[in-house]
Amino acid sequence: MTIAALPGTPLREPMVPFRYRVRSRRRETHDVVTLALEPLHGPPLRARPGQFNMVYAFGIGEVPVSVSGDSSVESPIVHTIRAAGLVTRALCESHPGTVLGLRGPFGTDWAMGSADGHDLLIVGGGIGVAPLRPAIYAVLARREHYGRVSVLIGARSPADLLFATELQNWRSRFDLDVRVTVDVADGRWRGPVGVVTELIPRSFFDPRSAVALVCGPEIMIRFAARSLVDQGLSPANVRVSLERNMKCGVALCGHCQLGPEFVCRDGPIFTYAQVGHLLAIREV
Amino acid sequence: MSPAGTIDLARRREGQPAMGLGSRVMIDPGGLQALIDALRGAGYRVIGPRVRGGAIVLDDVTTTADLPAGWGDEQEGGRYRLKRRDDNALFGFAAGPQSWKRYLFPPRSLLWRARRDGQGFEVLAEAAPPAVPMAFLGVRACELAAIRIQDRVFAGDGFSDRGYRERRERVFLVALNCGSPGGTCFCASMGTGPAAGPGFDFALTELVDRDRHEFCLEVGSDRGEELLAAIPSRPAGPEDEAAVHRVLEGAAARMGRSLETAGIKELLYRSYGSPRWDQVAARCLACGNCTMACPTCFCHAVEDASDLEGQTAERWQSWDTCFSLDFARVGTGRVRNSVLSRYRQWLTHKLATWIDQFGTSGCVGCGRCITWCPVGIDITEEVRAIRRGEES
Amino acid sequence: MRIDTLEVLLREHPFFRGLDEPDIEFIAGCGHNVVFESGAYLFREGEEANQLFIVRRGRVALEIDVPGRGLVVIDTAGEGEVIGFSWLFPPYRYQFDARAIEPVGAVALDGVCLRGKCEEDSKLGYELMKRFASILLRRMQSARLRLIDVYRP
Numbered sequence: 001m002t003i004a005a006l007p008g009t010p011l012r013e014p015m016v017p018f019r020y021r022v023r024s025r026r027r028e029t030h031d032v033v034t035l036a037l038e039p040l041h042g043p044p045l046r047a048r049p050g051q052f053n054m055v056y057a058f059g060i061g062e063v064p065v066s067v068s069g070d071s072s073v074e075s076p077i078v079h080t081i082r083a084a085g086l087v088t089r090a091l092c093e094s095h096p097g098t099v100l101g102l103r104g105p106f107g108t109d110w111a112m113g114s115a116d117g118h119d120l121l122i123v124g125g126g127i128g129v130a131p132l133r134p135a136i137y138a139v140l141a142r143r144e145h146y147g148r149v150s151v152l153i154g155a156r157s158p159a160d161l162l163f164a165t166e167l168q169n170w171r172s173r174f175d176l177d178v179r180v181t182v183d184v185a186d187g188r189w190r191g192p193v194g195v196v197t198e199l200i201p202r203s204f205f206d207p208r209s210a211v212a213l214v215c216g217p218e219i220m221i222r223f224a225a226r227s228l229v230d231q232g233l234s235p236a237n238v239r240v241s242l243e244r245n246m247k248c249g250v251a252l253c254g255h256c257q258l259g260p261e262f263v264c265r266d267g268p269i270f271t272y273a274q275v276g277h278l279l280a281i282r283e284v
Numbered sequence: 285m286s287p288a289g290t291i292d293l294a295r296r297r298e299g300q301p302a303m304g305l306g307s308r309v310m311i312d313p314g315g316l317q318a319l320i321d322a323l324r325g326a327g328y329r330v331i332g333p334r335v336r337g338g339a340i341v342l343d344d345v346t347t348t349a350d351l352p353a354g355w356g357d358e359q360e361g362g363r364y365r366l367k368r369r370d371d372n373a374l375f376g377f378a379a380g381p382q383s384w385k386r387y388l389f390p391p392r393s394l395l396w397r398a399r400r401d402g403q404g405f406e407v408l409a410e411a412a413p414p415a416v417p418m419a420f421l422g423v424r425a426c427e428l429a430a431i432r433i434q435d436r437v438f439a440g441d442g443f444s445d446r447g448y449r450e451r452r453e454r455v456f457l458v459a460l461n462c463g464s465p466g467g468t469c470f471c472a473s474m475g476t477g478p479a480a481g482p483g484f485d486f487a488l489t490e491l492v493d494r495d496r497h498e499f500c501l502e503v504g505s506d507r508g509e510e511l512l513a514a515i516p517s518r519p520a521g522p523e524d525e526a527a528v529h530r531v532l533e534g535a536a537a538r539m540g541r542s543l544e545t546a547g548i549k550e551l552l553y554r555s556y557g558s559p560r561w562d563q564v565a566a567r568c569l570a571c572g573n574c575t576m577a578c579p580t581c582f583c584h585a586v587e588d589a590s591d592l593e594g595q596t597a598e599r600w601q602s603w604d605t606c607f608s609l610d611f612a613r614v615g616t617g618r619v620r621n622s623v624l625s626r627y628r629q630w631l632t633h634k635l636a637t638w639i640d641q642f643g644t645s646g647c648v649g650c651g652r653c654i655t656w657c658p659v660g661i662d663i664t665e666e667v668r669a670i671r672r673g674e675e676s
Numbered sequence: 677m678r679i680d681t682l683e684v685l686l687r688e689h690p691f692f693r694g695l696d697e698p699d700i701e702f703i704a705g706c707g708h709n710v711v712f713e714s715g716a717y718l719f720r721e722g723e724e725a726n727q728l729f730i731v732r733r734g735r736v737a738l739e740i741d742v743p744g745r746g747l748v749v750i751d752t753a754g755e756g757e758v759i760g761f762s763w764l765f766p767p768y769r770y771q772f773d774a775r776a777i778e779p780v781g782a783v784a785l786d787g788v789c790l791r792g793k794c795e796e797d798s799k800l801g802y803e804l805m806k807r808f809a810s811i812l813l814r815r816m817q818s819a820r821l822r823l824i825d826v827y828r829p
Contacts, residue, residue: 013446014443015396015586015599016396017407019403019404021404031829040404056588058400058404058405058590059588059589059596059597060588061588062586084616084829085616099403099404099405101405125827126826126827127827155827156827156828184748184749184750185737185748185749186746186747186748187746190735190777190778191735192735192754193737193738193750193752194751194752194822195821195822197821198814198818216826217615217826217827218614219821219824220821220826223821244612244613244619245612245614247586248586250442251443252437252438252444252584253583253584253585253604254582254583254604255585255604255611257612257629257633257637259637260636260640260641265442281556281557282625283619283620283624284556284625284629615829
């Protein structure tokens with residue numbers, strides 16, 4: 001007897017995962033894998049750019065992972081996962097045909113619609129580029145609705161750059177300013193070396209109205225957000241994607257709290273105006 | 285609709301005349317036994333206070349003889365002792381180590397079970413017996429407030445916990461207007477007692493002295509009113525009402541602690557850097573007793589496990605504590621490494637961020653966290669010190 | 677076709693903005709245009725540090741060879757950026773290699789000449805030191821941020 005939770009309907013049983021099969025798998029870097037998932041039954045869940053799903057590896061555990069694919073494409077659902085612990089390692093080892101569990105979509109999104117008409121600064125560091133990719137796709141799908149668009153990417157080293165091929169394609173577009181920097185490189189790298197925040201002052205945007213989307217390690221978010229505000233952006237226009245350990249994903253278990261915010265429900269996307277003061281408190 | 289979230293607990297009917305909701309009757313201990321029998325006869329499992337292991341705990345109750353007649357308690361920071369009263373009061377004590385959350389949100393419960401099959405895996409319906417409806421006997425005002433608070437957490441707007449809802453909706457709740465506050469009590473400060481607020485089927489006030497032993501029983505719901513027919517009683521008169529008043533006034537005046545709540549949210553939001561945290565962190569063991577004893581703490585772990593062959597998997601829910609080092613993580617690292625940050629998280633959540641999250645304070649003033657802290661850390665004293673720290 | 681004299685270049689460069697005309701003329705007098713083909717070194721570790729470079733086009737990598745690990749690039753200077761600060765203080769010796777990783781056009785300024793003038797003319801000296809300090813501060817913060825190794829798993 002199965003619990004009656006039909007895919008596509010509002011989650012009545014939020015703690016029970018839907019089954020999704022891995023359709024394809026792609027290795028991005030030595031520790032990052034992208035999986036494309038399709039539901040076993042029924043229509044796939046629809047996630048907006050910035051939202052996340054709780055991804056379950058049978059018998060091992062569940063982790064929150066942002067969607068990293070094109071939200072206008074119904075199926076498959078795409079997740080980019082870094083093998084950092086027990087569950088993520090298991091997920092990264094899954095192959096086409098493996099059945100995983102998915103619950104979601106949860107959380108707030110990048111709210112791309114509200115950025116219409118504005119210059120955009122998309123700042124991503126490390127694995128943080130993955131939750132930003134759906135936003136970039138959304139921009140490219142409606143490019144004429146935005147002003148100047150800069151995509152600023154940082155990574156530890158060239159070998160750690162995600163979506164390298166796509167990055168190259170984006171760089172060759174005339175309607176995107178794509179800059180990529182790495183913390184340190186070897187002799188083969190021909191691009192800038194330095195921290196991603198250094199790319200901000202060299203980008204072109206109208207600070208009075210520009211909207212920034214920032215994702216990456218929290219320290220990088222802190223510095224990037226501060227740099228953006230120093231450059232004149234309004235803190236309400238700087239959107240950051242935060243991360244905490246989610247266990248339930250539905251604001252019941254309490255683990256993901258950041259001050260009064262439940263990152264799984266009130267986030268993961270916040271404005272810097274909402275959370276800037278919280279990020280400045282140690283161990284909050 | 286009662287203010288307690290989406291669960292309509294009291295099922296009050298507006299404008300009902302006497303012998304309906306709000307009406308009061310007097311029963312004696314025999315009537316209390318009749319109440320217990322009626323509840324059991326209606327299929328409820330009656331749970332109430334009992335003496336065990338030198339404490340007053342919650343357990344199954346079948347007769348009034350099971351109740352802690354003549355027992356009271358002495359509570360202070362890090363101290364709990366039972367002591368004999370000079371009367372036979374059945375409810376003459378303050379909050380015990382356990383709260384009703386152990387029944388509404390059990391320490392450990394199975395969410396679902398799944399089995400591997402040709403299509404990956406299949407989630408099976410939870411193979412647990414249907415929840416037996418429970419009757420809670422003697423829910424103190426503070427404890428009832430705590431249940432209302434947890435209703436907002438687990439059964440409020442947004443996603444709710446199915447298990448909590450199922451258990452909660454079937455509870456028959458016999459509240460207790462408190463007449464025996466303890467050394468660590470401060471329900472009066474928190475506005476949660478000593479009189480029971482909304483959400484009861486019955487509310488009892490124990491009136492005991494040399495000459496009599498009676499209970500004033502107030503009806504709070506339709507099904508309470510129905511059950512009343514099976515309980516011998518007499519209508520409550522003005523002297524009875526006055527006696528109830530005296531009990532409540534006396535209790536309000538005998539609180540062991542107090543906590544100033546004016547502007548407390550803003551105070552704590554300003555105080556993340558207060559030197560007081562270092563002071564309390566030097567004492568706090570991060571044992572988490574306070575979170576276990578607290579009737580409103582709701583943080584829980586969601587754990588996945590499988591059998592050795594990896595054929596059957598289960599997801600369990602279990603009580604967790606923000607004092608645990610692993611509680612808050614970002615990436616693969618821990619956010620709150622210091623005891624300071626964890627104590628600060630607990631207190632700030634309980635008294636400040638909870639208000640922004642759920643619209644009320646998370647604290648009901650039951651004093652358990654003070655009594656059951658091995659080193660006697662006192663939440664009211666900590667807040668006082670933080671306030672004083674600002675003034676100096 | 678406008679031929680940019682060094683003065684014009686320097687006047688337009690954000691680094692020299694706000695300096696008096698005579699100072700710009702003097703500094704221009706200390707400098708000359710240089711071109712490096714891709715792969716050529718601007719300076720090498722251990723060499724006497726006599727010049728600073730203002731990159732006009734292309735990109736310069738600041739690098740060091742680590743035995744057993746190979747070449748490590750720790751910084752880059754692109755268009756409009758300044759590279760080569762070891763001329764400021766004794767022992768006046770470059771700490772790293774600077775190599776053009778694309779064809780580079782730059783203005784090379786004579787460090788000895790500049791140092792002398794700054795000693796004489798403390799007002800100009802202060803103005804230049806402020807500007808250099810600002811770049812060094814940014815570079816140091818960038819280096820510190822990378823020292824934290826934020827992308828560490």
